[in-house]
Amino acid sequence: MDGFGDLMTAPLQLWDALICTSQPVKATITRIFDNWGDYLNQRTGGKIKPAIQLPVIPLGVDYDAYAVRRIVGEVSGL
Numbered sequence: 331m332d333g334f335g336d337l338m339t340a341p342l343q344l345w346d347a348l349i350c351t352s353q354p355v356k357a358t359i360t361r362i363f364d365n366w367g368d369y370l371n372q373r374t375g376g377k378i379k380p381a382i383q384l385p386v387i388p389l390g391v392d393y394d395a396y397a398v399r400r401i402v403g404e405v406s407g408l
Contacts, residue, residue, distance in 0.1 A: 334359075338366050338380055347383040356384050 350356035370378045
């Protein structure tokens with residue numbers, strides 16, 4: 331968890347990002363950053379907000395594995 335605190339105070343650039351694999355992951359990371367920001371704001375009296383992007387890029391899907399199920403479903407009438 332200290333890594334999140336480090337990201338809050340690190341010299342980040344506009345192009346820096348933390349990749350999230352889903353919207354729930356992004357919501358969780360946002361909440362963690364908000365909590366760290368509140369903690370640091372109380373400790374320092376400042377207004378700290380992370381300057382990191384949180385794009386959502388889903389994990390890959392093995393299309394071939396799902397294609398077999400689709401064909402079996404068509405043959406069996408499912």
